[in-house]
Amino acid sequence: MRVFNRIFMILLFAGLFVLGVYTVVFAFDLFDYQLESLPVKDFVRGVQDFVGSVEDGGLSVLTQAFLILLAILGLIWFISELRPSAPRRVRMGRGTYVTRSVVQDEVSTVAEEVPDVLGSSVNVKARRSPGAQVGLEARVRRGEDLGTIKSGLQSTVRERLSEKGLPLSKLNIKLVEADPRQTKTRVQ
Amino acid sequence: MGRGRFVEAATYEGTEKVSGVVVTPEDLEIHIVARYPLPSPIPEIAENIRERVAPEAGGRKTVVVVDDLEVAGDEGL
Numbered sequence: 001m002r003v004f005n006r007i008f009m010i011l012l013f014a015g016l017f018v019l020g021v022y023t024v025v026f027a028f029d030l031f032d033y034q035l036e037s038l039p040v041k042d043f044v045r046g047v048q049d050f051v052g053s054v055e056d057g058g059l060s061v062l063t064q065a066f067l068i069l070l071a072i073l074g075l076i077w078f079i080s081e082l083r084p085s086a087p088r089r090v091r092m093g094r095g096t097y098v099t100r101s102v103v104q105d106e107v108s109t110v111a112e113e114v115p116d117v118l119g120s121s122v123n124v125k126a127r128r129s130p131g132a133q134v135g136l137e138a139r140v141r142r143g144e145d146l147g148t149i150k151s152g153l154q155s156t157v158r159e160r161l162s163e164k165g166l167p168l169s170k171l172n173i174k175l176v177e178a179d180p181r182q183t184k185t186r187v188q
Numbered sequence: 189m190g191r192g193r194f195v196e197a198a199t200y201e202g203t204e205k206v207s208g209v210v211v212t213p214e215d216l217e218i219h220i221v222a223r224y225p226l227p228s229p230i231p232e233i234a235e236n237i238r239e240r241v242a243p244e245a246g247g248r249k250t251v252v253v254v255d256d257l258e259v260a261g262d263e264g265l
Contacts, residue, residue: 089253096234098254099193106257165229 002085086125090132092167100124103132103166110160112184116140116149119184131169139178146175190219190255197255216241216248221256230254 026035053059059067089097104124111120123135136157140149150173161168189208191197197219199206210217218241222233234252242250 092231092254093235095238095250096231096252096254098230098234099256101193102254102257163229164226165231167231 005081084128087128088126090124090126090167091128091130092165093130098166100126100132103134103161103168106161106164106166107134107136107157110157111136111138111153114138114149114153114156116144117153118178118180127169129169131167133170133172134168135172135174137174137176139176139183141180142177144177146177150175190221190253192219192255197253211248214248215251216245217251217253219253219255221258222254224257224259226257230257 025031026033026038029035089099090103091097101124104122107122107124108120111117111122117138117140119139121137123137125133125135127133134157136153138149138153140146153173153175154171157171157173158168191207195207197208197210197217199209199211208219210219218237220234220237222230226233228236234254238250238252241252
């Protein structure tokens with residue numbers, strides 16, 4: 001959301017800057033540009049008509065729906081701005097943290113030690129509460145018993161991370177059937 | 189000692205640079221790298237360091253961050 005905000009603000013400020021330059025040029029009649037020559041009369045009249053119809057309650061259903069949609073979008077944006085951003089590091093205890101890359105490397109190492117796993121990719125998110133939220137995508141051969149592999153992988157990863165004391169709050173495992181010729185390892 | 193993701197974990201005092209420790213008026217951040225075989229679970233190691241350093245931190249909030257885990261022999265990598 002912050003990246004979106006930055007892009008939005010850059011575009012907004014760029015627009016305001018351009019508008020400011022035009023205002024100065026037209027206000028002081030520079031380069032033969034004059035304020036009276038601007039075709040804004042129709043625009044002003046349109047705005048006045050719109051505001052008048054809002055006051056009278058005479059808006060069309062489509063316009064009302066558009067305004068409600070705009071208000072809802074604004075509300076969603078506002079709420080998402082109020083949400084605190086995710087912490088960078090995984091909290092272990094009071095004043096002790098571990099970087100996400102450490103958890104990521106450990107989960108990846110453990111997963112790839114499981115015989116049925118040919119490769120893996122790991123995504124780690126830190127939370128405000130202790131423990132990391134881990135998303136593990138493991139690649140396995142086609143035709144394997146996915147249920148057994150998944151439960152085995154789940155227990156192995158949890159067990160090994162718990163031995164090292166790395167806190168895990170949530171572990172989501174996704175198994176992807178892959179061609180061994182395109183995975184990190186062909187045979188375990 | 190760890191050095192942070194972008195080698196940002198350091199404190200500068202005059203011409204001296206101390207890597208792995210970030211001291212601010214309110215906080216003290218210690219970055220470490222744990223090495224296998226681990227003598228105890230990682231949270232325990234971090235907590236031990238925190239307990240030892242906190243009394244010397246001059247009332248600053250002390251934080252220990254485990255930057256990396258390495259196997260003996262990997263230090264030069």
